[in-house]
Amino acid sequence: MLNVGLLGAGRIGAVHARAISKHGASRLTAVSDAFQENAKAIADTYSAEVRTSEEIISSPDIDAVLIATPTDTHSDLIEAATGAGKAVLCEKPVDLDLARAIGCEARVAQTGRPVMVGFNRRFDRNFGALKAALDSGEMGKAELLSITSFDPAPPPIQYIKTSGGLFRDMMIHDFDMANFLMGDLPVTLSATGASIVDPDIGAAGDVDTAAVTLSYADGRIAVIKNSRRAVYGYDQRVELLCSEGLLQAENMTENTVVRSTRDGVSRAKPTYFFLERYMPAYEAEWDAFVSAVNNNAPMPVSLADGVAALAMAEAATQSAQSGLPVALANVIKDSGCGEAA
Structure with missing residues (x-):
């Protein structure tokens, strides 16, 4: 079972929470959001815990992190999560700044951890x-x-x-x-x-x-x-x-x-x-991510694609x-x- 931490509990975070929880091989373990009431609403719906993003990233009971926070936080959170050994699915775009995104790709490569970008279409x-x-x-x-x-x-x-x-x-x-x-x-x-x-x-x-x-x-x-x-x-x-x-x-x-x-x-x-x-595409996207993580296979949408x-x-x-x-x-x-x- 893949234990997942969700960073971001807004509209798209709620979409991902549903996909994570419906999947037979993943469990929504923890949720964070700048607005704690949003995180609590999703956590209550899916029997998860409310934690800070830092706690989720550092938690040994979390295997993968899904990033659905504002775009200007994506690169920082991708680097922090992969640096902590997590697999990552991050909503598009990787960053608003191209140079920052390319730098993120280089730093993630050094960790060897898998990252998928959320191009659900x-x-x-x-x-x-x-x-x-x-x-x-x-x-x-x-x-x-x-x-x-x-x-x-x-x-x-x-x-x-x-x-x-x-x-x-x-x-x-x-x-x-x-x-x-x-x-x-x-x-x-x-x-x-x-x-x-x-x-x-x-x-x-x-x-x-x-x-x-x-x-x-x-x-x-x-x-x-x-x-x-x-x-x-x-x-x-x-x-x-x-x-x-x-x-x-x-x-x-x-x-x-x-x-x-x-x-x-x-x-x-x-x-x-x-x-x-x-x-249905979001659910298929999550299934592809879980399959790649569990089988140690290449991500179907890579950070380079992003x-x-x-x-x-x-x-x-x-x-x-x-x-x-x-x-x-x-x-x-x-x-x-x-x-x-």
Whole structure:
């Protein structure tokens, strides 16, 4: 049985607490949060203890730590937990600062402890089936990828102000999905962004609507589209044009009923919130983590994967600000840490 300490008892922490507790080979042992009432609520629900983060990291009865705290604490907690001999699953992104994230990766490597980054969409059954079809070779070579990710409504402005921006906070999931499907990093990124949903987002120095084009060394192209507002629901689609055909992963809808009348054909809207859409993916993600720890196997989403997606987010941010394409290698070099791992 894997005894787990949860650091962070907010909305996403509650999602992870449920996944940990539902799993037959893991137990939620302790919870910490800056707001003790949040930690107590989760601890009471799953018969766990409330402890400080420091106590969880140093506790000999804790085998693994799940980090769901604010992003600016991630690197410090990853280093502390792996230094104490724990296995770690950390929510994205690794850090808001690329150089800090690369430094964290180097320090964790010295401990030899496993770290997985929480890009849960890799474990969505629809995207997984698309990836499996691509890997089978039946569709030939991937040539043009399109990823659509629209939220139903913007998050609170206070969240926006500390999120690191749309490219680091929201689109980072799509950067990782592009890496997952294309099997390589792009050479250049060209981004454009605007604040057309909420003027307060623009006033906070962020964008709420953006598109990024990824260009690969072999000529392949990927396009990612993000918006903080889609009034019809949570829009999550992937389309991949290949040399032998087209692969598509469509939205999950509220139900599968299709109404066909003389006036037309209608169907249900996409599910409205990310928990409805991705809760099974969070559970599959946790299962993959537990399996890797128990079998001493490589993590399916590595710390290097997290650093790569963050480097792409930094490149997109720079491109959106300058209006020019940005070479990914230059972003990594400018971080002062040489080449990416």
